Amino acid sequence: MISYLLRRILQLLPVLLIASVLVWGMIYAVPGNPVAVMVGENASAEQVAAETARLGLDRPVAVQYAAWLGSALRGDLGASIHSREPVLKLIGERLPATLQLAALATLLALALGIPVALAGAVAPNSWLDRLLSGWSALALGVPTFWLGILLILLFAVELRWLPSASGYVAFWDAPLQTLRNTALPALTLAVYVSGIFARFLRASLITELNADYVRTARAKGLPERTVVMRHALRNALLPFITIVGIMTASFIGGAVVTESVFTYPGIGRLLIQAISSRDYPLIQGCILVILGIYVAINVVVDLVYAYVDPRIEYS
């Protein structure tokens, strides 16, 4: 197991390295530069040149990358061009909020998706199954920004139960406040993903319910509830774990729209701001952190597999 973990971490290094090169290259391939954004439209050529030299942007691209990589290896991702604050500090402020949102959204999506999948799979093509499949299609089809606005109108404007804009509060300091703040963005994300969860798990469950071992379980006289929950569901959840991992990871950097609608201080919005101001060190930092979390989630998924599936041994 430890050897397996070591191997996974070793595999991670080249991935991050290649990603950093790609991101660096992509930034330079896109027109526009940060200095123009910073000094404004009316700045003189001298001002621009001075600022460019101050930031080291007049050096060759390869040299800039090498310098960045050198300090990155020492744990320093540089400072934001825009705010001049250390990149790690900026990300550190946003990361807990993002992780909190991702966790809550995943839990909500599971809570919405699993019962829908179960109810549909035990009686495929029944009226209930059709109704729930329709619901899943709706959940997948509704644009997140529109759903977000709808939820704000309902819960924040009409009912006044929840805040419309969500600042970040650490969960351990104020759990209830956290839940209130995160509820609406998490629900917005969860509805869409619950549609994916429900569809995938339903198909997986139907396959398992037709498997030979389920017939065996029925043949030994087990109640149907036990057959479904103890035998079919546990096996159906195996491929499902991967999907849950992928969707959770997608909340880390990919919840930009929802974060914007709720002005939620997540990493996705930080990244978008960084891109629009051509803040190279911040873009690099955000992407590396998002990628790192992505890979870490995949490792966790693999470890979960090793735990729940006795056939898998990591050595």
Next chain:
Amino acid sequence: MKVDPVLSVRGLQVSFAGAEGPVPAVRGVDLDVWPDEVLGIVGESGSGKSVTALAIAGLLAGNAQVRGSVFVDGQDVVRASPDELRRLRAERIGFIFQDPTTTLNPLMTVGRQVTEGQVAAGRLARGEAGARAAALLREVDIADPVGRAGQYPHQFSGGMRQRAVIAMAMAGRPRLIIADEPTTALDVTVQAQILSVLARRQAETGAAVILITHDLGVVAEVAHRVAVMYGGRVVETGPVRDIFRNPRHPYTAALLNSIPRLDRADSRLDPIPGQPPMPAELPSGCAFEPRCALGRGQLVCRASDPPLEPQGPAQRAACHFAGEAAAPVRAAARAAEPRPEPTAEPLLIVDDLRVHYPIRAGVLRRTVGHVRAVDGVSLSVRPGETVSLVGESGCGKTTTGRAVMGLVKTAGGRILFDGQALGGLGPAGWRKARRHMQYIFQDPYSSLNPVKPVGEVVAEPLRIHGVYEALGGARYVAGLFERVGLSPRVMERYPREFSGGQKQRIGIARALALQPRLLILDEPVAALDVSIQAQIVNLLQDLQQDLGLAYLFIAHDLSVVRHISDRVAVMYLGRIVEEGPKDAIYERPMHPYTQSLLSAVPTPDPDARRHRIVLEGEIPNPASPPTGCTFHPRCFRADERCAREAPAFVPVPGEATRAACHYPGPLAGAPAGEATSLEAAS
């Protein structure tokens, strides 16, 4: 018999909801099974045998409509509530399914699976479940039952899994055991073990057993009575000896005639024409009429489905001409035609072939050892000759065939095709070489591309090699279809519209397209129904005769192999342990493994139930094979020399075969071969 039957089925009808109205799967079945009795149900796919079994246990899906009556131990199954059904299954019926790799839940320990039904039914306290599971596993001869009960199914071998399934079925001390093809997925030596465990547990508990199978040998071996099913009905039933000696239904007689047999060497099989009917397209009248030698075209057979009527004291048959059907089994068994001795130079020479798969471990995935899947195999095939590789799963026979085709990397040895070494060929050279040798796969269902019309499937190799136009285009492809007994009119259709036997014909047509000289046939009939196997075997023999093809025939079915081969090589753990002319291998085997293998094959003759060598254990893990002779831990002749040094593969003095054994020699007593060679000669 005075006692009441454990199972009594009357007028059972099962139909499934279909797109065009209900599809009848079972059409009026009557069955009785008494305590201490084994009823064999024989039938091909679509005969309704498995549906009948599921109906007896009330296990059919919700879209099944069941009529008639089923009483198990006095309990009405058809009208039982879900709760009553669950109680019935937990207490009175034990079910054994076909494939032990899929019938167990991979995520639950075997011990828990064995007893959970009893715990759920409240017949076993949770605290006692562990001990009871171990006891049940001990009763089916699983070593270390306490340790094994805590393991998961993937840690069990195939044979042990099926033992565990038997233990599970026995957990509630059922009065009725239903075994649906319990040994079909197992190797023949393991099948012998499982059948003997099943028979012993049945005798110990006095349960009634229904054994469903397509294997007439298994039925002849273990059943007391037989019911033959066809098209959703029982067409003949009676004591096992009467059924095999004096079949009264033309289907039973034809089935017995169509199977190749281990104990006889005929030149040609008598296949049943056509294919078993699909439940959705049953003919009116007798379902067998379109394929029947006796009733085909007869008005009465087309007009009315004959009832099951007594024929003699204990036998019943459903045939308008039951009196005339009594053709003695293979009265006109044709003696083997003397085949011309092939004298030509070998077309294929395999010399000391080795295929090794690396075992990797550690952080850096270093290679720490090798699985020797093929470990020094030598053989040759001449034009017009059939050489068979036989052996149980994992022996390396398929890997050998794939290595010859260049589909797996070899670790050593030489392969010569028509004098040319194939070893150093690049991709282009291999593509050219493969024109002359083609591979036919076991599974006709997955080896045809489902989205291409079959005409395209057959033409594809021609296009790949750029010879489609040169060989005559569509007309040439049409000729290939006729060659394998299919109408060229079906070329536009898609694979899903064909039956298994037809798909295998298409696979053969595809292999023939490039006019190869060697066919590698990997279990070409194993997935087919009994009555269809004979058709394909005959087709292969005709093609060989007409085209002078060389066959490398890979199979586990020793009866088919005896029928089709000129020479036979027996493999065990990556090596050939015995090789020789067919008759020598079958009638005077020298290697103890060949002898055990042949002895384990059930013969479709109830009078030939014989003492057999039941091999202990199963094939060892090829990653860590035993020392010395790899067969020694299971061998009845082994001594300490066998554990120490590996025997050389050399000719056995005074015999026609070569063997890798320190103590080769004919079986003492009356080996299977000697008794049957007399029969074949008479």
